[in-house]
Amino acid sequence: MVASEKHILDLQNVSKRYDGKTILDNINLYIREGEFVTLLGPSGCGNTTTLRLIAGFIQPDDGKILLEGEDIAGIPPYQRPLNTVFQRYALFPHLDVYDNIAFGLKLQKTPTDEIDRRVRKVLKMVAMTDYEDRDVDSLSGGQQQRVAIARALVNEPKVLLLDEPLSALDRKMREDMQIELKEMHQKLGITFIYVTHDQEEALTLSDTIVVMNEGRIQQIGTPTEIYNEPVNCFVADFIGESNILDGTFIKNGLVEFIGHEFECVDKGFGRRAPVDVVVRPEDVYIRRSQSGTQFSGTVRTCTFKGVHNEIFVDTDEGYEMMIQDYNAFEPGERVHMLIKPEDIQVMRKECTSNVLSGTVRDAETVRILGGDFPVANSFEVGSEVKVEVPFDGIELMDNLDDGVISGEVHSILYKGNHYHLTVRTEDGDSLYVDTNDIWDKGDLVGVKFIGQGIKLSKAEDETD
Amino acid sequence: MKPIKRSAWALPYTVFLVLFVALPLVMVLIYAFTGRGGGVSLENFVRFFHSPEDLHTFVYSIEIALITTVLCLLLGYPAAWIMSNSNLNRSSVTVMLFILPMWINMLIRTLATVALFDFLRAPLGEATLIFGMVYNFLPFMIYPIYNTLNKMDKSYAEAAQDLGATPIKVFTKVTVPLSMPGIWSGILMVFMPTISTFAVAELLTMNKIKLFGTTIQENINSGMWNYGAALALIMLAIIGITTLFSDSEQSSEVETGGLI
Numbered sequence: 193m194v195a196s197e198k199h200i201l202d203l204q205n206v207s208k209r210y211d212g213k214t215i216l217d218n219i220n221l222y223i224r225e226g227e228f229v230t231l232l233g234p235s236g237c238g239n240t241t242t243l244r245l246i247a248g249f250i251q252p253d254d255g256k257i258l259l260e261g262e263d264i265a266g267i268p269p270y271q272r273p274l275n276t277v278f279q280r281y282a283l284f285p286h287l288d289v290y291d292n293i294a295f296g297l298k299l300q301k302t303p304t305d306e307i308d309r310r311v312r313k314v315l316k317m318v319a320m321t322d323y324e325d326r327d328v329d330s331l332s333g334g335q336q337q338r339v340a341i342a343r344a345l346v347n348e349p350k351v352l353l354l355d356e357p358l359s360a361l362d363r364k365m366r367e368d369m370q371i372e373l374k375e376m377h378q379k380l381g382i383t384f385i386y387v388t389h390d391q392e393e394a395l396t397l398s399d400t401i402v403v404m405n406e407g408r409i410q411q412i413g414t415p416t417e418i419y420n421e422p423v424n425c426f427v428a429d430f431i432g433e434s435n436i437l438d439g440t441f442i443k444n445g446l447v448e449f450i451g452h453e454f455e456c457v458d459k460g461f462g463r464r465a466p467v468d469v470v471v472r473p474e475d476v477y478i479r480r481s482q483s484g485t486q487f488s489g490t491v492r493t494c495t496f497k498g499v500h501n502e503i504f505v506d507t508d509e510g511y512e513m514m515i516q517d518y519n520a521f522e523p524g525e526r527v528h529m530l531i532k533p534e535d536i537q538v539m540r541k542e543c544t545s546n547v548l549s550g551t552v553r554d555a556e557t558v559r560i561l562g563g564d565f566p567v568a569n570s571f572e573v574g575s576e577v578k579v580e581v582p583f584d585g586i587e588l589m590d591n592l593d594d595g596v597i598s599g600e601v602h603s604i605l606y607k608g609n610h611y612h613l614t615v616r617t618e619d620g621d622s623l624y625v626d627t628n629d630i631w632d633k634g635d636l637v638g639v640k641f642i643g644q645g646i647k648l649s650k651a652e653d654e655t656d
Numbered sequence: 657m658k659p660i661k662r663s664a665w666a667l668p669y670t671v672f673l674v675l676f677v678a679l680p681l682v683m684v685l686i687y688a689f690t691g692r693g694g695g696v697s698l699e700n701f702v703r704f705f706h707s708p709e710d711l712h713t714f715v716y717s718i719e720i721a722l723i724t725t726v727l728c729l730l731l732g733y734p735a736a737w738i739m740s741n742s743n744l745n746r747s748s749v750t751v752m753l754f755i756l757p758m759w760i761n762m763l764i765r766t767l768a769t770v771a772l773f774d775f776l777r778a779p780l781g782e783a784t785l786i787f788g789m790v791y792n793f794l795p796f797m798i799y800p801i802y803n804t805l806n807k808m809d810k811s812y813a814e815a816a817q818d819l820g821a822t823p824i825k826v827f828t829k830v831t832v833p834l835s836m837p838g839i840w841s842g843i844l845m846v847f848m849p850t851i852s853t854f855a856v857a858e859l860l861t862m863n864k865i866k867l868f869g870t871t872i873q874e875n876i877n878s879g880m881w882n883y884g885a886a887l888a889l890i891m892l893a894i895i896g897i898t899t900l901f902s903d904s905e906q907s908s909e910v911e912t913g914g915l916i
Contacts, residue, residue: 247814247818249814249817268817269814269817269818270817270818270819270820270821270822270825271820274818275818275819276814276815276818278811278814278815279811280809280811282809282811282812282814282815283815284812284815284816284830284833284834285834286833286834286836295816295819295821295829296819296820299819299820299821299825299829300820343819344818344819347819347820
């Protein structure tokens with residue numbers, strides 16, 4: 193069923209904090225009636241919190257949640273016309289299948305014969321007829337899942353909330369349930385809000401995907417939009433496989449990366465602007481003959497993946513490309529590649545260097561992020577300065593004591609010939625680091641500055 | 657050398673169990689069914705059912721035990737519920753406060769209670785007896801209930817709310833039914849000792865009120881081993897029946913966890 197234009201749910205500037213930590217940061221989102229919306233993101237991204245806010249188990253610290261235009265702030269969960277399918281089902285162990293499903297209807301004092309009719313109908317829909325007298329503990333994971341869905345649907349909610357409902361099932365079962373859920377959604381026309389960290393699941397099920405990370409919405413779009421036109425590196429990296437590369441936008445329709453210029457369809461990034469470029473591995477054409485290709489390289493590995501082969505190629509310019517192709521190639525083989533203009537996704541860089549504020553201690557040192565970094569300067573002692581540190585101007589060290597400050601590797605992105613790391617300092621500030629060294633997520637590192645690229649300028653009055 | 661079979665390790669325990677559990681029970685059985693003449697006889701039981709005083713004490717003891725159990729449940733459930741709902745740090749302190757009196761010997765605590773009543777010039781009697789019993793056995797009720805409530809997945813309550821249950825309905829339809837195993841073990845742990853206690857009763861009522869435990873003790877002290885054994889057997893039967901009754905209700909989840 194196609195979603196109508198009517199908004200059933202509106203989240204306006206919604207924020208949520210726990211113990212001073214921001215879980216949701218200014219979420220703005222609308223959900224259309226009958227839509228299948230997925231809140232997708234890694235664990236801790238805030239999607240479950242969003243769902244719990246909608247269900248009413250927690251209250252937002254800021255912002256409003258509107259259901260059909262009405263603010264539902266003061267309405268407790270038991271009065272909201274929404275039902276939830278919980279991650280671990282939360283079926284009542286003291287009740288059998290029938291009584292679990294009838295729980296909501298009995299509370300509403302529905303006549304017995306109507307309860308009977310509706311429970312049977314919904315059991316039929318989830319293919320669980322004949323199970324009504326069974327103890328819920330005697331059911332398999334998949335069957336419990338069906339009962340949980342039936343228990344929510346029998347109340348005919350306006351919106352069905354699903355909190356990672358398939359995460360406890362094995363892969364085959366999960367895929368079957370995905371199809372069934374999709375069919376149920378189409379048949380019932382109820383709005384589904386689905387929380388998952390599984391990008392494949394999101395792509396399969398959704399009309400609209402909301403990609404979230406660290407309490408913020410990264411991108412909202414249809415599965416195709418999200419996959420083909422990710423707005424930033426996080427989305428590109430999280431959804432599907434991708435080659436994410438540093439590039440320069442030369443002019444409209446022309447972008448340079450991996451040491452070559454490519455025609456592209458993107459416009460309006462400016463002239464000679466630094467950008468991120470995403471190329472999906474299946475969009476790189478790989479040939480044995482050079483004619484008509486754009487760049488060349490040598491096959492490093494080739495792995496058979498069922499439908500396709502996954503090939504890693506070292507280009508002559510020293511970049512690594514991941515390529516998917518039906519043909520297999522031998523490691524060491526010379527190959528030639530081609531990327532079509534419409535397959536190149538250009539994204540504005542969120543930042544091109546670390547912009548930090550510091551205080552001058554003396555002519556040799558500046559205090560930045562709580563550490564005294566040796567930075568030669570000619571500013572007055574005690575004055576506030578703006579410090580720009582290029583991504584490759586930071587060195588990370590195993591030994592925390594060797595660094596001026598310490599931090600934790602928060603995320604890692606491979607950019608073809610180097611890694612782009614986000615390092616979270618003890619105070620929660622982020623530093624972006626380009627490095628050739630291999631680190632793991634969660635590694636504790638010492639941080640110091642290297643090289644000449646550090647720029648100091650007088651802090652403007654109104655910096656934050 | 658062959659390694660010692662694992663079952664061999666059980667030998668000392670088996671010997672202990674036979675000597676101090678099975679054998680005494682068998683002796684109680686034998687004594688109870690031995691008549692004055694020495695042969696097998698039911699005369700001790702017949703005597704009990706023809707002794708209005710002993711029968712009365714028996715019924716009265718059950719009554720006191722029931723009242724104590726009900727009071728403990730009424731006081732203990734809310735306490736356990738509050739503790740399981742407060743945050744971890746604070747609740748572990750509260751749990752300690754409830755458990756701490758158990759570190760002091762029950763007789764000493766009871767003597768202190770008597771002294772307190774003396775100080776307040778409260779007459780010792782049924783009321784002080786019940787107070788003393790509830791005071792002594794309340795932790796046995798709170799702890800198992802607290803345990804089940806604390807382990808209960810919070811999503812059950814959320815699911816019930818989500819399906820339209822008001823907080824009161826959540827409590828009656830989900831929380832209480834799901835905490836039945838804890839309630840049953842609490843009831844058992846309070847009912848069993850209260851029905852057989854005699855020291856607490858003697859101290860707290862200055863021997864004004866006699867409970868069944870005292871009757872047994874008196875008989876055995878005055879050399880009436882056979883009659884005393886029969887009375888002990890009757891009490892054992894009552895406790896056995898309660899255990900069976902609760903076993904059928906609580907399936908496998910007895911959560912009594914290291915209190916005694």
